Amino acid sequence: MVILGKEILPGKGAQLNLDVAKLHTSTPILVPVIVERAKVDGPTVLLMAGLHGDEINGVEVIRRIIRKGFNKPLRGTIICLPVFNIFGFLNLKRELPDGRDLNRSFPGSESGSLAAQFAYHFMKEITPHVDYVIDFHTGSSQRNNFPQIRCIFNDEESLELARIFNPPLILNSSHIPKTIRESLSKQGKKMLLFEGGKTNSIEELIVEEGLNGVKRVLSYLEMRSFKIDISKDRTPIYLDQSKWLRAPNSGMFQATVKNGARVVKGDTIGIVTDPYGKNERKIKATFEGYIICLNESPVVYKGDAIFHIGKEARI
Numbered sequence: 001m002v003i004l005g006k007e008i009l010p011g012k013g014a015q016l017n018l019d020v021a022k023l024h025t026s027t028p029i030l031v032p033v034i035v036e037r038a039k040v041d042g043p044t045v046l047l048m049a050g051l052h053g054d055e056i057n058g059v060e061v062i063r064r065i066i067r068k069g070f071n072k073p074l075r076g077t078i079i080c081l082p083v084f085n086i087f088g089f090l091n092l093k094r095e096l097p098d099g100r101d102l103n104r105s106f107p108g109s110e111s112g113s114l115a116a117q118f119a120y121h122f123m124k125e126i127t128p129h130v131d132y133v134i135d136f137h138t139g140s141s142q143r144n145n146f147p148q149i150r151c152i153f154n155d156e157e158s159l160e161l162a163r164i165f166n167p168p169l170i171l172n173s174s175h176i177p178k179t180i181r182e183s184l185s186k187q188g189k190k191m192l193l194f195e196g197g198k199t200n201s202i203e204e205l206i207v208e209e210g211l212n213g214v215k216r217v218l219s220y221l222e223m224r225s226f227k228i229d230i231s232k233d234r235t236p237i238y239l240d241q242s243k244w245l246r247a248p249n250s251g252m253f254q255a256t257v258k259n260g261a262r263v264v265k266g267d268t269i270g271i272v273t274d275p276y277g278k279n280e281r282k283i284k285a286t287f288e289g290y291i292i293c294l295n296e297s298p299v300v301y302k303g304d305a306i307f308h309i310g311k312e313a314r315i
């Protein structure tokens, strides 16, 4: 296997760098890529995080995987890309310094924006080697995602991998144009998108969900053998549609249900108040489903997304 210009022999590993661009100070920015290849042939799994620079939970998941040596496979190859948008990670921002969202810049181009160049080099240097991808995300800003895998339900293999990952929620999520998921799927790669927690946080429960999911998938692919306590297996809840509820007015916001809770139409799930004890407006669920994301901002403006509710699918 020759990746990023370096030959990795069976049973060997290397830390390589994706060399995409420089800072305005001429300092080169290198994106570390850690490759471990087994002596025995098998599939290649890419574990990646930090596509959005302020989404830290996944970075911690992959750090632990490397720290514990879980990225050394018994067969096949494991590629770890703990911090993809390293520019954003430097200052804990979602976007690249040019303000572009890397996850709306795929498949990219060599002469395009900084984000497009990142995407282009990834698609050229990394993607051709990869069979399976697990990409870690969190909700944006204060929006806290209940742990979930997003995939396309009519792709049976992805759905099966999602079930193996065993998150509490599995959401049918169609491809958004110019995302990494759309580009990889066009090339026939199988991808799971993990969403859990919120930005600028390391949340232990979310990190554990991510770590356990990776262990399960690697075991299923016979790339590692982990002791997995199947008595802790859950039956994931499958959701085939989701909708945001928005703040009916500006004010202080408090949810009165927990993230992940099941709600029925008419349930009071939160309140928006003024700070002076005068107004208090109840937020009611408009349909039956599960809270898949909760906005934890104490102050909201009219129209802000405050609850993301998923409708249960019949599978």
Ligand SMILES: [Zn+2]
Pocket (backbone or CB within 6 Å): 051, 052, 055, 136, 137, 138
């Ligand atoms: Zn993200």
